[in-house]
Amino acid sequence: MNEAETQPTGAEPAAYRAGFVTFVGRPNVGKSTLTNALVGEKIVITSDKPQTTRRAIRGIVHRPNGQIIIVDTPGIHRPRTLLGQRLNDIVEEVLTDVDVVGFCIPADEPIGPGDRMINEWLDRAPQAKKVALVTKCELVPKPEVAKQLMEIEMLRDWDVIIPVSSTEQINLEPLIEELIGLFPESPQLYPDGMITEETYSQRVAELIRESALHGVHDELPHSIAVMIEDMWDEEDEGEEPGRRQIHANIYVERDSQKGIIIGKNGQRLKNVRQFASRAITAISDRRVSLTLHVKVAKDWQRDAKQLGRLGF
Numbered sequence: 001m002n003e004a005e006t007q008p009t010g011a012e013p014a015a016y017r018a019g020f021v022t023f024v025g026r027p028n029v030g031k032s033t034l035t036n037a038l039v040g041e042k043i044v045i046t047s048d049k050p051q052t053t054r055r056a057i058r059g060i061v062h063r064p065n066g067q068i069i070i071v072d073t074p075g076i077h078r079p080r081t082l083l084g085q086r087l088n089d090i091v092e093e094v095l096t097d098v099d100v101v102g103f104c105i106p107a108d109e110p111i112g113p114g115d116r117m118i119n120e121w122l123d124r125a126p127q128a129k130k131v132a133l134v135t136k137c138e139l140v141p142k143p144e145v146a147k148q149l150m151e152i153e154m155l156r157d158w159d160v161i162i163p164v165s166s167t168e169q170i171n172l173e174p175l176i177e178e179l180i181g182l183f184p185e186s187p188q189l190y191p192d193g194m195i196t197e198e199t200y201s202q203r204v205a206e207l208i209r210e211s212a213l214h215g216v217h218d219e220l221p222h223s224i225a226v227m228i229e230d231m232w233d234e235e236d237e238g239e240e241p242g243r244r245q246i247h248a249n250i251y252v253e254r255d256s257q258k259g260i261i262i263g264k265n266g267q268r269l270k271n272v273r274q275f276a277s278r279a280i281t282a283i284s285d286r287r288v289s290l291t292l293h294v295k296v297a298k299d300w301q302r303d304a305k306q307l308g309r310l311g312f
Ligand SMILES: Nc1nc2c(ncn2[C@@H]2O[C@H](COP(=O)(O)OP(=O)(O)OP(=O)(O)O)[C@@H](O)[C@H]2O)c(=O)[nH]1
Pocket: 025, 026, 027, 028, 029, 030, 031, 032, 033, 034, 045, 046, 047, 048, 049, 050, 051, 052, 053, 073, 074, 075, 135, 136, 137, 138, 139, 164, 165, 166, 167, 168
């Protein structure tokens, strides 16, 4: 044994690691919120309606010793519509491609058949390290978190099990370090400062959809889709950059839903517009002026042609 092997120099920088992680779990367990909390900016919309997430979105976390690329997936569920089937297909595709899968189970709900089904899905990712996350851990007392951790431990042989809270920022840095530690050594995959691959236009459409989801119930949340029709910047006025004009359509599936989105005297749509304008301004370099129209795309969730047109 030579000296170099027995005497750690302490000066060696840790190897740079980078890789892909996806968070899976039942709808509404907090996967998108966790993605935003780890990235540190809103790149994925969230809501209390299940199945808010419709595509795989990459969020990028930068640290001096590594990079985490988060592929956000829709919640896995038993599909009832063509859209539901497409969402499950996205998850399956992502699973075979990542370095780590993070299985999210909320602290405040018992482990159920849905979780067991997803646990079986994890076998479709033999290449990936498996991490179990107990989300929303601030919602229950510590002994209950411990009990949940023990139950999860029985599901399979995990590489890491960790309780986290996105809203209270609990264990987010330790999670980042654990994930980087599980990744292979790699050059940096994305340039400094880049936090998502989503285009500005896609982010704008999602922020409008998030606003439209507020306060709607039952089947309606699933029926809403948003398309940006037109976007241009007005000329600068002296020092002041010109406004960005954004025209978007909100699609629903039936006439009756159109009325709900618009609201009495158009009040609800006005609120959606205000809320969305504020959120869009927060990610823009200028003031925005938003024009919204509500349109009916009959039963688009079950219609392959319309799904394609709406970008699914
Ligand atoms: N109390 C608490 N609530 C949380 C936490 N993380 C997420 N939530 C809430 O849980 C709800 C669902 O969060 P999402 O992040 O949209 O869940 P998701 O798993 O991505 O949902 P889908 O897109 O439907 O798959 C939202 O109302 C969040 O505010 C947390 O750490 N603590």
